[in-house]
Amino acid sequence: MSRPGLANRTFLVTGGSSGIGLATVRRLREEGARVVAVARGAERLAAALGSEDATLRIIAADVADEARVKLLAEELKAASVALHGVVHCAGAHALRPLKVLGADELQRMYASHVVSSVMLCRYLVSTRVLMEGASVVLLASVAALRGASGTIAYAGAKAGLIAAAKSLAIELAAKKIRVNTLSPGVVRTPQSEAFLNALPPEQRAAIEREHPLGLGQPEDVAALAAFLLTDEARWITGSNLVIDGGLTLQ
8 A cells, every 4th residue: 555645756766776775766666656766877777677667767867976966957857857755875885994095085975975965955956846845865874873993984974964964954944845864774785795795704793793683674774765755754854864773772
Protein backbone atom coordinates (compact mmCIF):
# COMPACT_ATOMS: atom_id res chain seq x y z
CA MET A 1 0.00 0.00 0.00
CA SER A 2 1.36 3.46 -0.92
CA ARG A 3 2.20 5.99 1.78
CA PRO A 4 0.32 9.30 1.90
CA GLY A 5 2.26 11.89 -0.10
CA LEU A 6 4.27 9.48 -2.27
CA ALA A 7 1.87 7.91 -4.75
CA ASN A 8 1.64 9.81 -8.03
CA ARG A 9 4.18 12.40 -6.87
CA THR A 10 7.57 13.11 -8.42
CA PHE A 11 10.92 12.95 -6.65
CA LEU A 12 14.53 13.47 -7.69
CA VAL A 13 17.16 11.07 -6.35
CA THR A 14 20.89 11.64 -6.92
CA GLY A 15 23.42 8.84 -6.72
CA GLY A 16 20.64 6.63 -8.01
CA SER A 17 22.78 3.95 -9.66
CA SER A 18 24.00 2.17 -6.50
CA GLY A 19 23.87 1.90 -2.74
CA ILE A 20 21.45 4.06 -0.77
CA GLY A 21 20.46 6.08 -3.84
CA LEU A 22 19.47 2.97 -5.78
CA ALA A 23 17.55 1.59 -2.81
CA THR A 24 15.73 4.92 -2.49
CA VAL A 25 14.72 4.95 -6.17
CA ARG A 26 13.37 1.42 -5.84
CA ARG A 27 11.52 2.20 -2.61
CA LEU A 28 9.83 5.29 -4.05
CA ARG A 29 8.73 3.46 -7.18
CA GLU A 30 7.34 0.63 -5.04
CA GLU A 31 5.34 3.30 -3.17
CA GLY A 32 3.79 4.50 -6.42
CA ALA A 33 5.96 7.57 -6.99
CA ARG A 34 7.54 8.88 -10.17
CA VAL A 35 11.32 9.24 -9.94
CA VAL A 36 13.96 11.28 -11.71
CA ALA A 37 17.12 9.25 -11.10
CA VAL A 38 20.44 11.08 -11.47
CA ALA A 39 23.99 9.73 -11.51
CA ARG A 40 27.19 10.43 -13.40
CA GLY A 41 26.69 7.47 -15.74
CA ALA A 42 23.44 6.93 -17.64
CA GLU A 43 24.50 3.40 -18.57
CA ARG A 44 24.95 2.43 -14.92
CA LEU A 45 21.56 3.90 -14.10
CA ALA A 46 19.89 1.99 -16.91
CA ALA A 47 21.66 -1.22 -15.92
CA ALA A 48 20.51 -0.86 -12.33
CA LEU A 49 16.98 0.41 -12.95
CA GLY A 50 15.98 -0.72 -16.41
CA SER A 51 14.50 1.36 -19.19
CA GLU A 52 12.70 4.65 -18.70
CA ASP A 53 8.95 4.54 -18.49
CA ALA A 54 6.11 6.67 -17.16
CA THR A 55 7.45 6.38 -13.61
CA LEU A 56 11.20 6.68 -14.28
CA ARG A 57 13.35 9.34 -15.91
CA ILE A 58 17.13 8.81 -16.12
CA ILE A 59 19.55 11.74 -16.32
CA ALA A 60 23.36 11.61 -16.39
CA ALA A 61 24.81 14.50 -14.39
CA ASP A 62 27.70 15.18 -12.04
CA VAL A 63 26.00 17.14 -9.28
CA ALA A 64 29.35 18.26 -7.89
CA ASP A 65 29.57 20.51 -10.98
CA GLU A 66 27.59 23.71 -10.36
CA ALA A 67 27.12 24.43 -14.06
CA ARG A 68 25.70 20.94 -14.59
CA VAL A 69 23.35 21.34 -11.62
CA LYS A 70 22.04 24.60 -13.08
CA LEU A 71 21.54 22.89 -16.44
CA LEU A 72 19.79 19.96 -14.74
CA ALA A 73 17.29 22.33 -13.13
CA GLU A 74 16.71 24.09 -16.45
CA GLU A 75 16.21 20.75 -18.24
CA LEU A 76 13.59 19.72 -15.71
CA LYS A 77 11.83 23.08 -15.97
CA ALA A 78 11.78 22.83 -19.77
CA ALA A 79 10.22 19.37 -19.45
CA SER A 80 7.57 20.78 -17.06
CA VAL A 81 8.76 18.53 -14.23
CA ALA A 82 7.46 19.59 -10.81
CA LEU A 83 9.27 17.97 -7.90
CA HIS A 84 7.60 17.12 -4.62
CA GLY A 85 10.95 16.28 -3.07
CA VAL A 86 14.64 15.47 -3.42
CA VAL A 87 16.88 12.81 -1.89
CA HIS A 88 20.51 13.80 -2.46
CA CYS A 89 22.66 10.70 -2.00
CA ALA A 90 25.55 11.41 -4.40
CA GLY A 91 28.90 12.21 -2.82
CA ALA A 92 32.52 11.16 -2.67
CA HIS A 93 34.24 9.35 0.17
CA ALA A 94 37.92 9.04 0.95
CA LEU A 95 40.16 8.13 3.88
CA ARG A 96 43.12 10.49 4.20
CA PRO A 97 45.22 10.67 7.38
CA LEU A 98 46.50 14.12 8.31
CA LYS A 99 50.07 13.41 7.17
CA VAL A 100 48.95 13.03 3.54
CA LEU A 101 45.87 15.29 3.56
CA GLY A 102 46.09 18.21 1.16
CA ALA A 103 43.94 21.27 0.69
CA ASP A 104 42.71 19.87 -2.62
CA GLU A 105 41.15 16.88 -0.87
CA LEU A 106 39.46 19.11 1.70
CA GLN A 107 38.05 21.25 -1.11
CA ARG A 108 36.91 18.18 -3.07
CA MET A 109 35.00 16.80 -0.08
CA TYR A 110 33.38 20.16 0.67
CA ALA A 111 32.38 20.56 -2.97
CA SER A 112 31.02 17.02 -3.16
CA HIS A 113 28.82 17.30 -0.08
CA VAL A 114 28.14 20.90 0.90
CA VAL A 115 28.44 22.84 -2.34
CA SER A 116 26.51 20.26 -4.35
CA SER A 117 23.67 20.19 -1.81
CA VAL A 118 23.33 23.96 -1.55
CA MET A 119 23.55 24.53 -5.30
CA LEU A 120 21.04 21.77 -5.98
CA CYS A 121 18.59 23.48 -3.65
CA ARG A 122 19.38 26.91 -5.07
CA TYR A 123 18.70 26.05 -8.70
CA LEU A 124 15.72 23.77 -8.10
CA VAL A 125 14.11 26.52 -6.03
CA SER A 126 15.04 29.43 -8.32
CA THR A 127 13.60 27.63 -11.36
CA ARG A 128 10.53 26.69 -9.31
CA VAL A 129 11.06 23.06 -10.25
CA LEU A 130 10.92 22.29 -6.52
CA MET A 131 7.33 22.92 -5.47
CA GLU A 132 6.15 24.71 -2.37
CA GLY A 133 5.63 22.17 0.38
CA ALA A 134 8.39 19.89 -0.94
CA SER A 135 10.80 17.88 1.19
CA VAL A 136 14.59 17.81 0.75
CA VAL A 137 16.59 14.95 2.28
CA LEU A 138 20.38 15.29 2.29
CA LEU A 139 22.67 12.39 3.12
CA ALA A 140 25.10 13.21 5.93
CA SER A 141 26.96 10.65 8.08
CA VAL A 142 27.70 9.72 11.67
CA ALA A 143 31.30 10.55 10.71
CA ALA A 144 30.25 14.13 11.44
CA LEU A 145 29.32 13.17 15.01
CA ARG A 146 32.28 11.07 16.15
CA GLY A 147 36.01 11.21 15.54
CA ALA A 148 37.88 8.58 13.54
CA SER A 149 41.33 8.48 12.01
CA GLY A 150 41.53 9.36 8.35
CA THR A 151 38.12 11.05 8.13
CA ILE A 152 39.08 14.69 8.67
CA ALA A 153 37.99 15.84 5.20
CA TYR A 154 34.93 13.61 4.91
CA ALA A 155 33.70 14.19 8.46
CA GLY A 156 34.29 17.93 8.19
CA ALA A 157 32.28 18.10 4.98
CA LYS A 158 29.40 16.10 6.43
CA ALA A 159 29.37 18.29 9.55
CA GLY A 160 29.26 21.32 7.27
CA LEU A 161 26.35 19.77 5.42
CA ILE A 162 24.36 19.26 8.63
CA ALA A 163 24.95 22.90 9.59
CA ALA A 164 24.10 24.19 6.10
CA ALA A 165 20.89 22.16 6.05
CA LYS A 166 19.66 23.88 9.21
CA SER A 167 20.06 27.29 7.59
CA LEU A 168 18.50 26.03 4.36
CA ALA A 169 15.54 24.85 6.43
CA ILE A 170 15.07 28.35 7.86
CA GLU A 171 15.38 30.11 4.49
CA LEU A 172 13.02 27.74 2.70
CA ALA A 173 10.41 27.53 5.46
CA ALA A 174 8.53 30.45 3.89
CA LYS A 175 7.88 28.18 0.92
CA LYS A 176 6.95 25.31 3.28
CA ILE A 177 9.95 23.39 1.92
CA ARG A 178 11.43 21.11 4.56
CA VAL A 179 15.16 20.27 4.68
CA ASN A 180 16.55 17.44 6.78
CA THR A 181 19.70 15.35 6.90
CA LEU A 182 20.18 11.64 7.52
CA SER A 183 23.31 10.36 9.26
CA PRO A 184 23.80 6.63 8.66
CA GLY A 185 26.39 4.41 10.27
CA VAL A 186 28.19 1.85 8.14
CA VAL A 187 25.77 0.57 5.50
CA ARG A 188 26.48 -2.42 3.26
CA THR A 189 26.90 -0.70 -0.11
CA PRO A 190 29.32 -1.66 -2.90
CA GLN A 191 31.57 1.20 -1.78
CA SER A 192 31.62 0.22 1.89
CA GLU A 193 31.96 -3.49 1.14
CA ALA A 194 35.07 -2.78 -0.94
CA PHE A 195 36.51 -0.85 2.00
CA LEU A 196 35.56 -3.52 4.56
CA ASN A 197 36.90 -6.36 2.42
CA ALA A 198 40.28 -4.64 2.22
CA LEU A 199 40.61 -4.62 6.01
CA PRO A 200 42.22 -7.36 8.10
CA PRO A 201 39.48 -9.66 9.48
CA GLU A 202 39.95 -8.39 13.04
CA GLN A 203 39.45 -4.76 11.99
CA ARG A 204 36.30 -5.61 10.03
CA ALA A 205 34.97 -7.54 13.03
CA ALA A 206 35.66 -4.56 15.29
CA ILE A 207 33.66 -2.23 13.02
CA GLU A 208 30.76 -4.68 12.99
CA ARG A 209 30.87 -4.95 16.81
CA GLU A 210 30.59 -1.16 17.10
CA HIS A 211 27.08 -1.44 15.63
CA PRO A 212 24.97 -3.21 18.30
CA LEU A 213 22.23 -3.98 15.74
CA GLY A 214 24.74 -4.93 13.06
CA LEU A 215 25.68 -3.10 9.88
CA GLY A 216 22.89 -1.43 7.97
CA GLN A 217 21.35 -2.18 4.60
CA PRO A 218 20.65 0.51 1.97
CA GLU A 219 16.93 -0.25 2.36
CA ASP A 220 17.07 0.82 6.01
CA VAL A 221 18.12 4.33 5.05
CA ALA A 222 15.80 4.43 2.03
CA ALA A 223 12.83 3.71 4.30
CA LEU A 224 13.63 6.68 6.52
CA ALA A 225 14.20 8.93 3.51
CA ALA A 226 10.81 7.87 2.12
CA PHE A 227 9.15 8.77 5.42
CA LEU A 228 10.69 12.26 5.39
CA LEU A 229 9.22 12.81 1.93
CA THR A 230 5.68 12.09 3.10
CA ASP A 231 3.06 14.40 4.52
CA GLU A 232 3.40 12.45 7.76
CA ALA A 233 6.72 14.25 8.30
CA ARG A 234 5.28 17.70 7.57
CA TRP A 235 6.42 19.14 10.93
CA ILE A 236 10.03 17.93 10.70
CA THR A 237 12.63 20.32 9.31
CA GLY A 238 16.21 21.25 10.13
CA SER A 239 16.71 17.91 11.86
CA ASN A 240 19.56 15.45 11.57
CA LEU A 241 18.20 11.93 11.98
CA VAL A 242 20.75 9.33 13.05
CA ILE A 243 20.23 5.82 11.67
CA ASP A 244 23.24 3.79 12.73
CA GLY A 245 22.27 0.55 14.48
CA GLY A 246 23.41 2.04 17.78
CA LEU A 247 26.91 3.03 16.69
CA THR A 248 26.83 6.47 18.32
CA LEU A 249 25.64 4.93 21.59
CA GLN A 250 29.04 3.33 22.06
